[in-house]
Amino acid sequence: MTLVELRHVRFRYAGSDSYALNDVSLSAERGEFILLVGPSGCGKSTLLRVLNGLVPHFYEGEFEGEAKVAGLNVRSTPTHVLARHVGMVFQDPENQLFLSSVEREIAFGLENLGLSRLEVRRRVREVLKEFNLESIKEKAPYELSGGQQQKVAIASVMALEPEILALDEPTANLDPLSALEVLTLVNRLVREKGVLAFVVEHRLELALRFATRMIVMLNGRVAADGGPREVLLKAGKVVGYPPVMLAHVLLKRKGLVGDGVPLTCEELAEEVIAKWALRYS
Amino acid sequence: MSKVLDIFRFRRKRTLLHELDPRAKFAMLVALSAASLALSDGVSLAALLVVEVVLLAVAKSLREWARSLTGLSTLLILIFALNYLTLPTDRLFTATAMTLRFLCLTTAFSIFFLTTTADELAAALEASGVPREYSMMFTMSLRFVPSLARDMQTVTDALRSRGLELEKGSLSERLRNYTYLLVPLIVFELKRSLMVAEALEARGFGAVKKVEPYIELTFKGKDYVVVITSFLALLAVAWVILSGTYSTFVAWLRGVFPKV
Amino acid sequence: MGVAILVEDVHFSYEGVPALRGVSLTIRTGEVLAIMGENGAGKTTLVKHFVGLLKPERGRVLVFGIDTRDASVAQLARRVGLVFQNPDHQLFAESVEGEVLFTLRNMGYPSDKARAICDSILKLFELDRYKNRSPYSLSIGERKRLAIAAVVSYNPDVLVLDEPTAGQDFFNKSKISKLIFKLKMQGKGVVIVTHDVEFAAQVADRVVLMAEGRVIREGGAKDVLTDAEALRRARLMLPQIPATAAILEAEGVSLPSKPLLPGTLYLELLELLDHRWSEYE
Numbered sequence: 001m002t003l004v005e006l007r008h009v010r011f012r013y014a015g016s017d018s019y020a021l022n023d024v025s026l027s028a029e030r031g032e033f034i035l036l037v038g039p040s041g042c043g044k045s046t047l048l049r050v051l052n053g054l055v056p057h058f059y060e061g062e063f064e065g066e067a068k069v070a071g072l073n074v075r076s077t078p079t080h081v082l083a084r085h086v087g088m089v090f091q092d093p094e095n096q097l098f099l100s101s102v103e104r105e106i107a108f109g110l111e112n113l114g115l116s117r118l119e120v121r122r123r124v125r126e127v128l129k130e131f132n133l134e135s136i137k138e139k140a141p142y143e144l145s146g147g148q149q150q151k152v153a154i155a156s157v158m159a160l161e162p163e164i165l166a167l168d169e170p171t172a173n174l175d176p177l178s179a180l181e182v183l184t185l186v187n188r189l190v191r192e193k194g195v196l197a198f199v200v201e202h203r204l205e206l207a208l209r210f211a212t213r214m215i216v217m218l219n220g221r222v223a224a225d226g227g228p229r230e231v232l233l234k235a236g237k238v239v240g241y242p243p244v245m246l247a248h249v250l251l252k253r254k255g256l257v258g259d260g261v262p263l264t265c266e267e268l269a270e271e272v273i274a275k276w277a278l279r280y281s
Numbered sequence: 282m283s284k285v286l287d288i289f290r291f292r293r294k295r296t297l298l299h300e301l302d303p304r305a306k307f308a309m310l311v312a313l314s315a316a317s318l319a320l321s322d323g324v325s326l327a328a329l330l331v332v333e334v335v336l337l338a339v340a341k342s343l344r345e346w347a348r349s350l351t352g353l354s355t356l357l358i359l360i361f362a363l364n365y366l367t368l369p370t371d372r373l374f375t376a377t378a379m380t381l382r383f384l385c386l387t388t389a390f391s392i393f394f395l396t397t398t399a400d401e402l403a404a405a406l407e408a409s410g411v412p413r414e415y416s417m418m419f420t421m422s423l424r425f426v427p428s429l430a431r432d433m434q435t436v437t438d439a440l441r442s443r444g445l446e447l448e449k450g451s452l453s454e455r456l457r458n459y460t461y462l463l464v465p466l467i468v469f470e471l472k473r474s475l476m477v478a479e480a481l482e483a484r485g486f487g488a489v490k491k492v493e494p495y496i497e498l499t500f501k502g503k504d505y506v507v508v509i510t511s512f513l514a515l516l517a518v519a520w521v522i523l524s525g526t527y528s529t530f531v532a533w534l535r536g537v538f539p540k541v
Numbered sequence: 542m543g544v545a546i547l548v549e550d551v552h553f554s555y556e557g558v559p560a561l562r563g564v565s566l567t568i569r570t571g572e573v574l575a576i577m578g579e580n581g582a583g584k585t586t587l588v589k590h591f592v593g594l595l596k597p598e599r600g601r602v603l604v605f606g607i608d609t610r611d612a613s614v615a616q617l618a619r620r621v622g623l624v625f626q627n628p629d630h631q632l633f634a635e636s637v638e639g640e641v642l643f644t645l646r647n648m649g650y651p652s653d654k655a656r657a658i659c660d661s662i663l664k665l666f667e668l669d670r671y672k673n674r675s676p677y678s679l680s681i682g683e684r685k686r687l688a689i690a691a692v693v694s695y696n697p698d699v700l701v702l703d704e705p706t707a708g709q710d711f712f713n714k715s716k717i718s719k720l721i722f723k724l725k726m727q728g729k730g731v732v733i734v735t736h737d738v739e740f741a742a743q744v745a746d747r748v749v750l751m752a753e754g755r756v757i758r759e760g761g762a763k764d765v766l767t768d769a770e771a772l773r774r775a776r777l778m779l780p781q782i783p784a785t786a787a788i789l790e791a792e793g794v795s796l797p798s799k800p801l802l803p804g805t806l807y808l809e810l811l812e813l814l815d816h817r818w819s820e821y822e
Binding site: 049052054058079080081083084086087088090092094095096098099100101104107108109111112113114115116117120121124138140142156157160 | 293398399400401421424427428473476477478479480481482483484485486487488489491492493494495496497
């Protein structure tokens, strides 16, 4: 089922001369891990905020075009309704974890929806178990590492059981291992629960291994949209090629590798070995 | 500066005070504050301070309080000096009393804040009928106090690394230099509030008017004890003052220390 | 290339919690040093010692021969420029131009000279068209460039950049790495505090790995960034090229030496496969 449907969406923030989104059309379904990239100012953060209605409800401006999320019209649906379908995780853990324990944090969104205390408690128990947070359930967010904080943030929005997860540079402040853990968690949710994930990320080397689709934005438009390999070939100049791709380009010129487009170290290594059948034990 | 703010930061511990219902602690705070304001002599206030220190000991928070005293010391000295130097009579008497009063007040508040989490406070406010938006506003501000302190430190560091000598120069120069802190700090905190607002929206805040809070605040035996004791203490203070007993006591004290 | 900063067995704690436990290292001019490790390893604490914002509890820090305990921050800052991670913490003026002039004034430059330097610096950083705009109207990448520009403007001998690539897009990362090369060519010392292993692989000459307040490995970038064990202890990941080389190694393809960058991997593979590149068509 098409979870997200954007048709010719244009948006200009109040008081701004230029369009942050300038005729964006795309559709997305369950079980996709969409990597959303582009230079700063290209509109990717704005696009994410259309998904949960922050644009145009929280950020005023001129909104044109059609935006449907989980069958709901974004323009006429309040953000708290959309929050049940789109979980948004932000870059800075400090500004999205408000309460004094992990347990309370997970309960917060459920409380807000007006669920009974009994129901909230039940769901919190489930979420703590599912995300392996039982051992730290009493800890305050500031006592956790950056990676753990982001995991709690993800668990807290997933408690509302949204079909879509929107992450705005979730690993920007994290070290590489924590970043990998967070992205792995998102990937698990996509694969096991069919969540549709939109991930805005600059660190391609980490995120490419999980992406099923990549969208490059430039000046408020979609410049490329498709499988990560084709998109990188097309738009690599704008977003940067991961080192393995650069190595591949060099090696290909001398005929030392085949035509595949490696996104990870494993893929590059495989290309090298496969071409020359150098498998010795 | 951050040392002073430390006494208002919650520390997780398992003590009697930490486990009390926040409303009971609030009653205690009211009683202690009222006593601090009503009493006006060094001896009674010192006794009050002793009571508070005992409470801090029960809360195992003496170390945090002691650490903050170094930060507070400038203010304490200032209060003492101002009173001592400007009063025509009873200088030492009043100066000691005022300083102790300030200390009693801040300690009373720190007992409360050291043992109560921001969202226990929110739950207490909501249980008392305050609408959710307002209680959230209050607890958010508290919750971000340490962040604010950290940001202040970072901006100060950045200013100093740009060659601005914040410790040197005349008073007016130094004041002017400190104003450079304001712009980045204000912008930063405004941005932060925007981000927090977005995150709140994304968590469905405001979807429903009346919310059943996760934390269930129930009064237990010890909470009743604390509230009743606080109320009685408040009555005692009121009686002592209104009946004139207190002024008699103060006069007697003054007689004992005439030169002071 | 001379010694700029000497760190001798520095110990430091925050409120009784040790942050630096006996760190020693040398920073030289004409060299790019990357200080790396996970968040909380002590990297930022360490670099604050370079301008005297923090003074060691034990040990000492010598900046061009001066003990940091004997000098003020302003004096030390004249020779060591520190750019903090978040630009929003360090923009103090009403205009972009004013930001640079503010710094130059503090560093003792007379007005006319300051103006000339300001103009050329803004041009260099491609910020001259924003000259009269408020710093806060710029995009995040531009604000970061402005913060760096302001510090570079007064020509310190050593430039310290705290997480220069965090949250930056490809375009800005390239600009920053070009700037670092330029400064190195000018004979300056550059210190980058980062956990971006790919970026360090591109720009660093030497790398110091920190974990839990200690230096656990130090050496040339090529040696340290290909040392999987040391990187693991520092909670970092191997950059893509050494990771690929490691996989190839495990499969029996042994490269003559450990490559760090795509070009080196390419040359190593060429050598291995006995194709001298001059003979190949």
